[in-house]
Amino acid sequence: MVKQMPLYIKVNDRDNVAIVANAGGLTKGTRFPCGLTLMEDIPQGHKVALADFREGDPIVRYGEVIGYAQKRIQKGEWVKESSIRLPHPPDLHQLPIATKTPVALPPLEGYTFQGYRNADGSFGTRNLLGITTSVQCVAGVLDIAVQRIKKELLPKYPNVDDVVALEHHYGCGVAIHAPEAVIPIRTLQNLSTHPNFGGEVLVVGLGCEKLSPQSLNAKGEEDSLVVLQDYQGFADMIETIMRKAEERLKRLNERQRQECPLSGLVVGLQCGGSDAFSGVTANPAVGYAADLLVRAGATVLFSEVTEVRDAVHLLTPRVVDEQVGHALIREMEWYDRYLQRGEADRSANPSPGNKKGGLSNIVEKALGSIAKSGSSAIVDVLPPGEKVKKQGLVFAATPASDFVCGTLQLAAGMNVHVFTTGRGTPYGLAMAPVVKVATRTELATQWHDLIDIDAGRIATGTATIEEIGWEIFRFIIDTASGKRTKAEQHGIHNDLCLFNPAPLT
Amino acid sequence: MVKQMPLYIKVNDRDNVAIVANAGGLTKGTRFPCGLTLMEDIPQGHKVALADFREGDPIVRYGEVIGYAQKRIQKGEWVKESSIRLPHPPDLHQLPIATKTPVALPPLEGYTFQGYRNADGSFGTRNLLGITTSVQCVAGVLDIAVQRIKKELLPKYPNVDDVVALEHHYGCGVAIHAPEAVIPIRTLQNLSTHPNFGGEVLVVGLGCEKLSPQSLNAKGEEDSLVVLQDYQGFADMIETIMRKAEERLKRLNERQRQECPLSGLVVGLQCGGSDAFSGVTANPAVGYAADLLVRAGATVLFSEVTEVRDAVHLLTPRVVDEQVGHALIREMEWYDRYLQRGEADRSANPSPGNKKGGLSNIVEKALGSIAKSGSSAIVDVLPPGEKVKKQGLVFAATPASDFVCGTLQLAAGMNVHVFTTGRGTPYGLAMAPVVKVATRTELATQWHDLIDIDAGRIATGTATIEEIGWEIFRFIIDTASGKRTKAEQHGIHNDLCLFNPAPLT
Numbered sequence A, B: 001m002v003k004q005m006p007l008y009i010k011v012n013d014r015d016n017v018a019i020v021a022n023a024g025g026l027t028k029g030t031r032f033p034c035g036l037t038l039m040e041d042i043p044q045g046h047k048v049a050l051a052d053f054r055e056g057d058p059i060v061r062y063g064e065v066i067g068y069a070q071k072r073i074q075k076g077e078w079v080k081e082s083s084i085r086l087p088h089p090p091d092l093h094q095l096p097i098a099t100k101t102p103v104a105l106p107p108l109e110g111y112t113f114q115g116y117r118n119a120d121g122s123f124g125t126r127n128l129l130g131i132t133t134s135v136q137c138v139a140g141v142l143d144i145a146v147q148r149i150k151k152e153l154l155p156k157y158p159n160v161d162d163v164v165a166l167e168h169h170y171g172c173g174v175a176i177h178a179p180e181a182v183i184p185i186r187t188l189q190n191l192s193t194h195p196n197f198g199g200e201v202l203v204v205g206l207g208c209e210k211l212s213p214q215s216l217n218a219k220g221e222e223d224s225l226v227v228l229q230d231y232q233g234f235a236d237m238i239e240t241i242m243r244k245a246e247e248r249l250k251r252l253n254e255r256q257r258q259e260c261p262l263s264g265l266v267v268g269l270q271c272g273g274s275d276a277f278s279g280v281t282a283n284p285a286v287g288y289a290a291d292l293l294v295r296a297g298a299t300v301l302f303s304e305v306t307e308v309r310d311a312v313h314l315l316t317p318r319v320v321d322e323q324v325g326h327a328l329i330r331e332m333e334w335y336d337r338y339l340q341r342g343e344a345d346r347s348a349n350p351s352p353g354n355k356k357g358g359l360s361n362i363v364e365k366a367l368g369s370i371a372k373s374g375s376s377a378i379v380d381v382l383p384p385g386e387k388v389k390k391q392g393l394v395f396a397a398t399p400a401s402d403f404v405c406g407t408l409q410l411a412a413g414m415n416v417h418v419f420t421t422g423r424g425t426p427y428g429l430a431m432a433p434v435v436k437v438a439t440r441t442e443l444a445t446q447w448h449d450l451i452d453i454d455a456g457r458i459a460t461g462t463a464t465i466e467e468i469g470w471e472i473f474r475f476i477i478d479t480a481s482g483k484r485t486k487a488e489q490h491g492i493h494n495d496l497c498l499f500n501p502a503p504l505t
């Protein structure tokens, strides 16, 4: 590889810091074409001062204040976590609401995908047999049944992509009447009617649990319930589950992909293992793709409350009306209280990996994270675990925790997941395909068989945000139409992670 | 089956209610040999009034007040949940401490088991390859590796019982510095050094997570760590995990069972899917076995804070000293606050199945639940996830939630689990054998291939508590020595469920 020119990335004209783009970082004394000289070694993704700072001076990235200088910092010095004082989060009572609602971009015509049409009006991107559960107690038995179904039955039904057990830790031993129990309960109910299950779902319950198996059986067909306490032991349970699974596999096998409008797509966006490039490569490119999707009629979910909280003043102006604005603020307030109750705050979000990747604090992380939302108007806000109701850009409130966010987006009806990563995670879901976008070319190269799209080319100048945005948009359509992502090729399926803020008993 | 005589079970001389023992319940007009006549149909396990009650009169079972009559109840009537007012829980500031510490029962000599001796002084009951994880992100990849290890490698090492991935939902996206984060963290650390892993453990981490993989690598050997971000993609990860797994399988395969003292046993007791028989059949028999185990030098754990809370006044007198008494009270206080914070209370514990099985409220459930603890002195109290330090009867504080309790008892070092059930659950764990004891013969018959021991014979008068107690004691020794329980025969393995009272981020 040719030794690269020293390169920094400055995002906004107003910025007084920039990040070092070169793989491996740059050494003391490095001189940039503009004349800036590094006063010390700076790792890749970390910030260099573009000006001199006195103590208390604002540090600006993405055109926003990410903090204040803890001490004097000289031009060319490394601006580290320890040199930045965390600012107060935006005051939730002083936010401008719907003051700059973006006008709708011109519709994007001529795009469709090959998917499955469901009776309830939703669209599937995969043809899965879903087996949902009302309580963790049944998971051990169901696992054995599912292994046998995959081995003995699934090969006979080639049009069915997979069998998915919706296992979780909820259902009993929980304070099911506590106010916040509504979150895990509606999550499980909405997961059970996921569009990729094509209206077929089998519910396995125990019989004495707090969450009733009937409450997960949307269609109310007695035949779709297996309550283990009604059966004559293990062998009888396994045989029953397999028999009922095969009936459903037969029906699912009849389904065919057909041309579907992009309004059938519910694309969930998320980042995980972020670094300082997330906000300049992968996330803006995903944001560009989000705008294309919205223009084409799709629903786009962005999430991760703790990564939105510090940038919420940039989002409330973008909502379509007062009601959506207040809903957004309500979710922020709820989460502030939730963290406070557990004696934590938003500063608990960045991980050691984020920091190693150059993200100094949650403000900087949030500014990079919301780039995924593109520039459209925010048409709706969903509390955790609720199903989408509107087309366009929607804020689905979730923790930033990767699989908790993914699970809640699935409950919202997500049928394609787009996941950006800087440090790298082999993330995969069983219920919907996951498209992984790397923020850096080094990661895309190193994890050649895990990363679907390399957005690092934006940092090296070999591709533009627009180009990668279109690439992601087309990749989403191909994926929705049946093309298997890298994670799917290997069969990487992380477990569901429910969000249960209510107590265990 | 011969039609049984009408039978009720009265536990204590002072009781003014008894439970109907007959399968299928009894009908109105049924006359018992003592002359009592039922005023209405009463289902099996449900309570009949043995006297007339005025409104406000105490209702007594197990010799304790389980509540007060909501209205007049006549002798022979069904005493339902709706007719009982829940009493206040015992005042934690008014408890007698160490006032009736039981004198040690005579030692029980001559019993040993065939187990594995570990270098750290602990004893294994199974010979497992444990692969622990520092974050949920790695689980999808590890699952695939473990499936291949089981299929391609494990058959070459017949002395190794199984390969167990310690997957969980913790490690990142969590407020890791919140005060209560100590619970999941120490749980994972203690699970990683479980006695059934024989001192060998492989740690798989991602590289950017909040919980450092190093903190799970007790021996600190660099070679025991696989950090996925260090590898060249999926194939490289799988190959590395398999290679390191095989090195450990080779060493584990050299191990042999040998004679071990019963002081090497850490037996965890739990009930789940309880009914009104739990407190008169299975739990007292397990309590008898617990006394035998303590006499033989073993460590016995009982748990489930919400099922101890209402009977804690019967436990604090039994502790060995003030310090242990205060530790027990501290765990009750902590849980009271935890429930209150989530706007729930102890009344959230009984499940619909418990109630269907005749348990009217948490007081009645608790009195039946603590019968598992037998009659020994309580020598220690462990906060959730801590490792045992003393031999004898220990209260390990945990939620009552079945797999959360099981996971925390495993972290404490449990190498045999005894699980009593009335309604029935196919409970199984991967890390230690689970002996399942039914409270009713009907369940043991119906679930013939899942229940190990039928304690229902106590209710029908065909066996005594002492006889079943000895049977359980011998079954535990056989199980510890390698005999496979019903759940093990089928390979039923429920997932670990961590207790994380701290917030997600």
Ligand SMILES: [Ca+2]
Residues within 6 Å of the ligand: A270, A271, A272, A273, A274, A304, A307, A369, A400
């Ligand atoms: Ca994120």
Ligand SMILES: [Ca+2]
Residues within 6 Å of the ligand: A270, A271, A272, A304, A400, A401, A402, A405
């Ligand atoms: Ca995330």
Ligand SMILES: [Ca+2]
Residues within 6 Å of the ligand: B270, B271, B272, B274, B304, B307, B369, B400
């Ligand atoms: Ca219990």
Ligand SMILES: [Ca+2]
Residues within 6 Å of the ligand: B270, B271, B272, B304, B400, B401, B402, B405
């Ligand atoms: Ca339990």
Ligand SMILES: [Ca+2]
Residues within 6 Å of the ligand: A495, B495
């Ligand atoms: Ca699992």
